[in-house]
Amino acid sequence: MPEKKQKILIVDDEELVLKSLKREFHDADFETVLADSGEKGLELLQNNDIDMVITDITMPGMSGLEFLKIVKDKHPDLTRIILSGFVEESLVIPAITQRVAHAYYTKPWTTKSFRNAVEQTLVLRKTLKDQALLALISRIDRLPTLPLVYQEFESAMAKDLPIKKIAGIVAEDVSIATRLLQVVNSAFYGQGTISSIDRAILALGLKFVKDIVFTVSLVRNMKWTQHQTRHLEQIFLHSSLVSFAVKAVYERAFGKKLDDRYASVGITHDIGRIILLQFFTERYEDTVNHQRANSYKDFQASEVELGYANMTHCEIGAYFLNWWNLPDANIRLALFHHAFKESNHPEKPEIQEIFYYANLWVNRLMEDQQTDPDDLSRFFNGFLKDGRMESIERELIEKIGQR
């Protein structure tokens, strides 16, 4: 029996938007269902087996947010995405933090990356239901829960408290604060060092610091042997350097700030490795040994060779990030950071592509993985001006040296 096609529902009061999206997805692997109002959308949800909804916000009658709230209530399983020309951060951010929506995209959308996001989210839905993965995760005795500090931090953000207040939540906890500043400084791209949490928030942005708080407090809640700690340090360093590289490459290449949604994904992309290290230490070490024995092969490729396909650190990470309700961008990069679709636009690479190569780059410099340096420079020099790749590499090496 052929697998049933996944279905997405698109809601927009502008018919021409609906038609253009339908066209765009005509040759895709999923079906599209259209509704010109939230009310009609709800009706369609009753009678169709829908996997994902994409909705506009400003519509006459039921607004997109009202629609999503009802969808969340009645069909909590669906992936909920906003596509709107009227994106007021003050409206959208609470929607994301309160999980009314999983992600938001702005009109006009970039065809390629929007479709890519939709397709990946659908793959993600399938992945998370994979039996082998679920079996593996069920072997964990006590699933790590969302750290308290992080929850406090997030709710302070949602309440729009002044930065000093938000910083105070973290600053009180010395062990978290120290670790946080350490990560901040290796991920920080700019001048000088950062010595306080409120400075960190200004330098890196709230979302970025939030993701660091998340990772740091999560790890703090687990018990680590001395032996594990060594690996853990490597993961932390790796994650912050990848964040640094992505931001530096993007900002020096395109002269504008990297979208907040992506600035911090480097910090959470290897959560799966942390989980593996904590709960499946032997498997983690086997994989590292396999890497070394095979001339520093890719970590994920090694996992696959050892028989863990479909339950590598990528799937595990994505599973937990989804379980903890982190934003879509974080989940997708955790799942796909070892794979990407090559774009045919050498001057305008997709953020995921930059991320992929930044990952390889950092691994090469940390001597975790052998990567063809020509491959790297071919990619980065495609859009970075002369000498910039070298200067970023110098900064990376310096940061590795500092640790």
Add this chain to the structure above:
Amino acid sequence: MADSKEEKIKGLEAELKKARKTLADFSLNLKQAHAAIIQQEKLAAIGQLAAGIAHELNNPLGFVSSNFMTLGKYVEKLTACFNLVVEYSKQDEEMEENSKAGHLFRYVEENDLAFIIEDMGDIVSESRQGLERMASIVDNMRRFSHIDFAGKIAPYDLNEGIANTLVMARNETKYVTEVETAFAPVPQIQCRGDEINQVLLNILVNAAQAIAGRKKKGKGLITIKTHADDENVYCEITDDGPGIPKAVQDRIFDPFFTTKEPGKGTGLGLNISRDIIVNKHKGELSVSSKKGKGTTFLIKLPLLFQEEADQE
């Protein structure tokens, strides 16, 4: 007795004079404040309008861009199909006058379809470039107006603010001057972004107008530099216009002071700018100028917005 009366009258006269002066001062202040408020409200209304239009444009921009993307895919497929058809009809040995292939071939020739097919691809890709440009202008308009945070203190990236403002000022600058930027990485600051952008726009437009008004031929140059230290971010905007005469330099921040022709300037731009930077953000705004060489405005803004940060 008489003496004391006279003294009393003198005293009263002096008091009256003083009171008159105070009244006049008050009335002038009031007038200035009134004008400044109207001007600021006007600017805010324009900003809001611009943001509204930007949002409104995003819907049609969205589906037109998407449709052109799809059209591009269609054109590619149709082109491939067209090439196949032409190739096959050429191979048809019985391509006589009245055969179907002959008919098709004649139609292709007579209507210059080879050109059309090629041009179709160009039309799509050129239109897409145009759409991308429109999208980036609209995006800039939205970012410039900072409508998402209008009037609110929020994290603000100075380099990004300048870049957005430059797009907004492009119409004023593009024929009269080159613009060079040297951005150092700066941390975000806490401020009212829409207001800071207004100051930047003010200074930029002034600079462009100064350059346009000079006698020298050829394009001028505006350079914008940013940097930061532990406490502040700095922005330096320099033009190579005629400069501000010494005698006037002290007065440029005064309300209603303008060197522009009547009707061209309100004389409030720099006054409001100083109010925004100095009073509202506890920063500094200073000017240095040499006649014939040009003018530099220096903006200094603290990283943390003290007033607000200390509030509950």
